[in-house]
Amino acid sequence: MEYTVQELAQLAGVTARTVRYYDEIDILKPARINSSGYRIYGPEEVDRLQQILFYRELDIGLDSIRKIINSPSFDEVKALKKHREKLLEKKEQLELLIVNLDRTITSKERGIIMCDQEKFEGFKKRLVEDNERKYGEEIREKYGDEDVERSNKKIKNMTQEEYEEVTKLEKDYKETLRAAFKNGDPAGKLAQKTVDLHRQWLSFYWDRYSKEAHAGLAQMYVDDDRFRSNYDKEQPGTAEFLRDAILIYTGMKE
Amino acid sequence: MEYTVQELAQLAGVTARTVRYYDEIDILKPARINSSGYRIYGPEEVDRLQQILFYRELDIGLDSIRKIINSPSFDEVKALKKHREKLLEKKEQLELLIVNLDRTITSKERGIIMCDQEKFEGFKKRLVEDNERKYGEEIREKYGDEDVERSNKKIKNMTQEEYEEVTKLEKDYKETLRAAFKNGDPAGKLAQKTVDLHRQWLSFYWDRYSKEAHAGLAQMYVDDDRFRSNYDKEQPGTAEFLRDAILIYTGMKE
DNA sequence: CTTGACCTTGACGTAACGTAAAGGTATATA
DNA sequence: TATATACCTTTACGTTACGTCAAGGTCAAG
Numbered sequence: 001m002e003y004t005v006q007e008l009a010q011l012a013g014v015t016a017r018t019v020r021y022y023d024e025i026d027i028l029k030p031a032r033i034n035s036s037g038y039r040i041y042g043p044e045e046v047d048r049l050q051q052i053l054f055y056r057e058l059d060i061g062l063d064s065i066r067k068i069i070n071s072p073s074f075d076e077v078k079a080l081k082k083h084r085e086k087l088l089e090k091k092e093q094l095e096l097l098i099v100n101l102d103r104t105i106t107s108k109e110r111g112i113i114m115c116d117q118e119k120f121e122g123f124k125k126r127l128v129e130d131n132e133r134k135y136g137e138e139i140r141e142k143y144g145d146e147d148v149e150r151s152n153k154k155i156k157n158m159t160q161e162e163y164e165e166v167t168k169l170e171k172d173y174k175e176t177l178r179a180a181f182k183n184g185d186p187a188g189k190l191a192q193k194t195v196d197l198h199r200q201w202l203s204f205y206w207d208r209y210s211k212e213a214h215a216g217l218a219q220m221y222v223d224d225d226r227f228r229s230n231y232d233k234e235q236p237g238t239a240e241f242l243r244d245a246i247l248i249y250t251g252m253k254e
Numbered sequence: 255m256e257y258t259v260q261e262l263a264q265l266a267g268v269t270a271r272t273v274r275y276y277d278e279i280d281i282l283k284p285a286r287i288n289s290s291g292y293r294i295y296g297p298e299e300v301d302r303l304q305q306i307l308f309y310r311e312l313d314i315g316l317d318s319i320r321k322i323i324n325s326p327s328f329d330e331v332k333a334l335k336k337h338r339e340k341l342l343e344k345k346e347q348l349e350l351l352i353v354n355l356d357r358t359i360t361s362k363e364r365g366i367i368m369c370d371q372e373k374f375e376g377f378k379k380r381l382v383e384d385n386e387r388k389y390g391e392e393i394r395e396k397y398g399d400e401d402v403e404r405s406n407k408k409i410k411n412m413t414q415e416e417y418e419e420v421t422k423l424e425k426d427y428k429e430t431l432r433a434a435f436k437n438g439d440p441a442g443k444l445a446q447k448t449v450d451l452h453r454q455w456l457s458f459y460w461d462r463y464s465k466e467a468h469a470g471l472a473q474m475y476v477d478d479d480r481f482r483s484n485y486d487k488e489q490p491g492t493a494e495f496l497r498d499a500i501l502i503y504t505g506m507k508e
Numbered sequence: 509c510t511t512g513a514c515c516t517t518g519a520c521g522t523a524a525c526g527t528a529a530a531g532g533t534a535t536a537t538a
Numbered sequence: 539t540a541t542a543t544a545c546c547t548t549t550a551c552g553t554t555a556c557g558t559c560a561a562g563g564t565c566a567a568g
Contacts, residue, residue, distance in 0.1 A: 005545095006544095011370055011374060012374045015526080016546095017525065017526065018524080018525065020547095020548095021525060025524090036532080036534085036546075036547085037533090038545090039546085039547090043370070050373045050374065054351075054355065061523075061524090062524070063523085077359060084352060084355050087352050088352065094341055094345045094348065098345070101308065101337060102338070104304070104334055105331060105334050109331060116255060116265055116297070116300050120265060120266045120267055120304065178512095259514095260515085269557080271557065272555080275555070290515075290516085290563080290564055291517095291563085292514090292516080292564085316554080429543095
C-alpha cells in the first residue's frame with residue numbers, strides 16, 4: 001500500500017505538516033518521489049512512523065529518536081519491548097500521581113494540612129525522567145541497562161529523609177572537593193575525605209559499592225566531556241584531581 | 255512557610271526559570287516582593303503551583319490553565335476531582351497503547367501482517383484529545399460536561415468502518431452544502447438534502463438526536479466565530495445559510 | 509571583606525511544529 | 539474543454555514553554 005503525505009498523516013493521527021517536518025529533519029524520508037514531486041510512502045515508512053510515535057509518546061526528543069532508529073544495531077522488536085517497559089513505568093507514575101491527587105482532595109475536603117513536600121510527590125519522579133532523557137542513552141551504552149534501571153528505581157523509592165540526606169551529601173562532597181583541590185594533593189587528608197563522602201553519596205544510587213566500579217566512574221569523569229566540564233567549570237583540572245584521589249582511595253594508584 | 259524561587263522550584267521539581275516564567279505570564283505571582291526585590295512565595299502559591307502542574311500533566315496549555323484557575327467560578331476541589339478523572343482517562347489510553355504495542359510485538363515476532371490502520375490504534379485517541387483541547391472548555395460551558403463526555407466516548411468506540419463512514423458523511427454533506435449554497439435556497443431540495451446528511455453525520459456523535467438540539471447547534475454555527483469562520487472561509491454566508499436550512503428542516507422556521 | 513551561592517532583569521536560542529503565501533497537479537463536473 | 543476543488547510543493551515567519559547566557563545586585567559564612 002502506498003500513501004501520500006495526507007493519507008499517511010490521517011492514518012497515524014498526525015498532521016501532514018508533521019510528516020513533512022519528519023522528512024525535513026531526516027527522520028522519515030518518503031519511499032520515493034513521484035513524477036510531480038509528491039512524497040510517496042510505503043509499508044516500511046508506515047512502520048517507521050509507528051516507531052517514531054511510540055518514542056514520542058515517551059517524551060523523547062526527535063533528535064534522540066533519529067539516533068536510536070538510525071543506529072545500525074537498532075533491533076525493532078527489542079526496541080518495541082523497551083517501549084513497553086517504559087510505557088508501564090509511565091503508567092506507574094500516573095498511578096502515583098492519582099494516589100497523590102486523592103490525598104490532596106481528601107485533605108482539602110477534610111481540612112487536613114498536607115506538608116508542602118507531599119504535594120509534589122508525583123511530580124518529583126520527573127527528575128528521574130529528565131535525568132534519563134539527558135544521559136540515559138549514553139550511559140546505558142557504557143554501563144548497561146540494568147545498572148541505570150536499578151539506579152533510577154533507587155531514586156524513585158527514596159523517602160523524604162533519604163532525599164534530603166543525599167542532597168546534603170552531594171553538597172558536602174562538592175564543597176570538600178573545592179577545598180581539597182585548592183590544597184592540591186590528591187593523596188591528602190582533605191582529598192581522601194572528599195572521596196569518602198563521594199562514596200557515601202554514590203551508595204545512594206548504587207545497590208552495591210565496589211572499588212572497581214568507583215575507580216571506573218572516576219575515569220569516566222575525566223573521559224566524558226559532560227561530566228568533566230561539570231567538574232572543571234569552576235576550577236579546570238578538578239575532574240583529574242578527583243579521579244586521582246579516587247584511584248588512590250580505591251588502591252588503584254598510590 | 256515562605257519560599258524563594260529556587261526553594262519553591264526544588265519543592266515542586268521544576269526549574270527556577272519555570273517559576274519566574276509563570277510570574278512573567280501572570281499565572282503564578284509571588285505573595286510579595288521583599289526589600290531586595292526577591293520573589294517570596296507563601297502557602298497559597300504552593301497550592302496554586304500544584305494546580306498548575308496537575309493541569310500541565312494533562313497537556314493543557316498555560317494560556318488555558320490561566321483562564322481556568324483565574325475563573326471566578328473556579329472550585330479547587332472540584333477541579334482536582336476533574337483532574338483525577340482526566341488522569342484516569344490518560345491511564346486508560348496508555349493501557350490501550352500498551353495493548354496495541356503487545357499486538358505489534360507478537361505480530362513482528364510471528365511474522366503476522368498487521369493492517370496499517372491497526373498500527374496506530376492507540377494514537378488515534380489523540381484526535382479526541384486535541385479536539386478537547388481546542389474546543390472542549392468553551393463547548394462544555396454551552397452544552398454541559400456530560401454531552402461532551404458522551405460525544406468523546408462515542409468517537410473513541412467507533413470501529414474502523416464507522417470511522418470511515420462518518421468521514422465520508424462529513425465529506426458528503428460539506429460537498430452538498432457547497433452546491434446548495436450556490437443554488438441559494440435554504441428551503442430547496444439540495445439544501446434539505448444537506449441538512450439530512452448533516453443529521454446523519456451528527457448522529458454519530460450524539461447519543462440521541464433531537465430537532466431542538468439540531469436547531470441549537472445551527473445557531474451556534476452562526477454565533478460562534480470558530481465555527482462560522484470554518485463554514486464561511488470558502489463562501490461567506492454559508493453558516494447562515496446552513497442555519498436557515500436546518501431551522502426549516504427542523505420545523506423551527508419556514 | 510571577599511567569596512560563593514543566591515537573587516534580579518533583559519534578551520536571545522530552541523524544539524516541534526502551526527500557519528499563511530504562492531504556486532503546481534489531479535480529477536470530477538458543467 | 540474549461541474550471542473548480544482538493545490535493546501537492548517549497549519558503550518562511552509565528553508560537554509555546556521554557557533553556558541559557560549576560561550583567562549586575564544580595565546575603566551568609568569564613
